[in-house]
Amino acid sequence: MLAVRPRPLIALASAVVAYALAAWAVAPGFYDGIAPPQPYRWVSPPPQHAATNQPPLSGHGTARVGTQGTVDPGNVFTQDGQAAISFLPGSFETPAGNAPVTLDIKPEATYPSPAGFLLATNVYCFTSSSPLVPDKNPLVTLQYASNTTAPTDVYEYVPGGAWRKIANAGIASPYYIAARASALGCFAGGYVAGQAGPSGSGSATLPILVGLAVAVVVLAGIPLLVLRRRGPEEDGEEE
Numbered sequence: 001m002l003a004v005r006p007r008p009l010i011a012l013a014s015a016v017v018a019y020a021l022a023a024w025a026v027a028p029g030f031y032d033g034i035a036p037p038q039p040y041r042w043v044s045p046p047p048q049h050a051a052t053n054q055p056p057l058s059g060h061g062t063a064r065v066g067t068q069g070t071v072d073p074g075n076v077f078t079q080d081g082q083a084a085i086s087f088l089p090g091s092f093e094t095p096a097g098n099a100p101v102t103l104d105i106k107p108e109a110t111y112p113s114p115a116g117f118l119l120a121t122n123v124y125c126f127t128s129s130s131p132l133v134p135d136k137n138p139l140v141t142l143q144y145a146s147n148t149t150a151p152t153d154v155y156e157y158v159p160g161g162a163w164r165k166i167a168n169a170g171i172a173s174p175y176y177i178a179a180r181a182s183a184l185g186c187f188a189g190g191y192v193a194g195q196a197g198p199s200g201s202g203s204a205t206l207p208i209l210v211g212l213a214v215a216v217v218v219l220a221g222i223p224l225l226v227l228r229r230r231g232p233e234e235d236g237e238e239e
Contacts, residue, residue, distance in 0.1 A: 037146045037175060039052065039053075039054070039145075040082070040143070040144070040145035040146070040148075041053065041054050041055060041056035041057065041080055041082060041122075042056070042122060042145075043055070043056060043107050043108070043109050043122045043123070044109070046148075055107075056078065056080060056082055056107040056122055057078050057079035057080040057082075057107075058078055058079065058104065058105060058106045058107065059076055059077050059078035059079060059083065059084070059103075059104070059105035059106075060076070060102070060103070060104050060105075061074065061075075061076035061077075061102070061103050062100040062101065062102050062103070063087070063092065063100060063101045063103065064100045065094055065095070065098040065099070065100065065101075066089070069094055069098070070089055070090040070094060071089070071090060071091060071092045071093075071094060071101050071130070072089060073086075073087060073088050073089045073091070074086075074087060075087075076103045076105060077105075078105050078107075078124070081143065082121075082122065082124075082142070082143040083105050083107075083122075083124040083140075083141070083142055083143070083187075084105070084140075084141045085103065085105065085126055085138050085139065085140055085141070086138060086139040086141070087136065087138035087139075088136055088138070090133060090136065091132060091133055091136040091138055092128060092130040092131065092132060092133060092136075093130045093131050093132075093133060094130070095129065095130050101128055101129055101130045102128065102129040103126070103127070103128045103129075104126070104127050104128075105124055105125070105126055106124065106125050106127075107122050107123070107124055108122075108123040108124065108125045108186055109123075111123045111157065111186060111188075112157055112161075112162060112163060114155070114163055114190060115162070115163060116192065117153075117155060117163075117165075117190040117191060117192050117193075118149075118190055118191055118192075118193055119188050119189070119190050120144050120148055120149055120150065120151035120188075120189045120190055120191055121142050121143070121144045121145075121151060121177075121188050121189040121190075122142075122188065123186050123187070123188040124142065124186065124187055124188070125159075125185065125186040125187075126140065126181075126184045126185065126186070126187065127184060128184055132182075132183060132184060134182075135182075137180040137181060137182055138180065138181060138184075139169060139178055139179070139180055139181075140154060140178060140179055140180070140181050140187050141171065141176055141177070141178040142154065142176065142177055142178070142187060142188065142189045143175055143176050144175055144176070144177065144189050145175075146175055149191060150177075150191075151177050151189030151190050151191050152168060152190075152191040152192070152195065153165050153166070153167055153168045153177075153179070153189070153190060153191070154166050154167070154168060154177060154178070154179035154187055154188070154189055154190075155187065155188055155189075155190045156181060156185050156186065156187050157185060157186050158183065158185040158186070159185070159186065161185075166179045166180070166181060166182075166187075167179055177189045
């Protein structure tokens with residue numbers, strides 16, 4: 001039977017993962033008609049979007065306590081996908097009686113005025129029913145609008161406190177920025193005037209390029225799949 005090298009299959013799998021990340025930021029049917037991303041939902045929309053803006057949605061989730069007595073890993077998203085948190089096993093203190101940990105994400109309209117930077121996303125506040133365990137640092141991910149300047153960093157403030165920068169963890173999907181947080185609070189993507197990232201509208205070509213790359217890899221993988229299938233058939237004929 002003809003052996004198939006694993007490298008092309010690994011490349012195919014990687015392309016599929018990249019496709020999924022890119023597709024998250026676009027409307028259903030994007031690659032059918034190359035449609036633009038879904039409109040961003042603003043808490044306070046820019047004037048040009050005020051007439052068509054829809055309010056952003058909140059998110060709610062739970063994490064159970066596993067058999068080892070630690071809180072399971074998980075992800076919680078807002079219903080519109082504009083904000084999310086991902087956490088590792090044991091990221092939260094185990095509640096009394098092994099009760100599940102509840103997490104909430106809510107868009108916030110009232111917050112301290114940014115000092116030294118400009119906001120590029122909504123402000124989202126993250127809360128949980130159990131405290132974070134030190135050094136677990138969950139990943140906070142925020143979406144930004146495709147027609148605005150892309151943020152360069154994630155900023156955080158704890159209610160009653162001031163804004164501080166918590167850097168940028170980097171993310172493969174377009175129109176998203178992420179950072180690891182040492183504590184839960186309120187987060188937003190932003191940039192310093194004159195040091196902004198590339199325009200979000202310019203990054204609209206990334207999903208298209210990813211889609212084309214997936215198509216090329218898939219087409220290139222078809223002969224491999226055919227050879228893989230023909231191998232057993234030829235062996236059967238020889239027997």
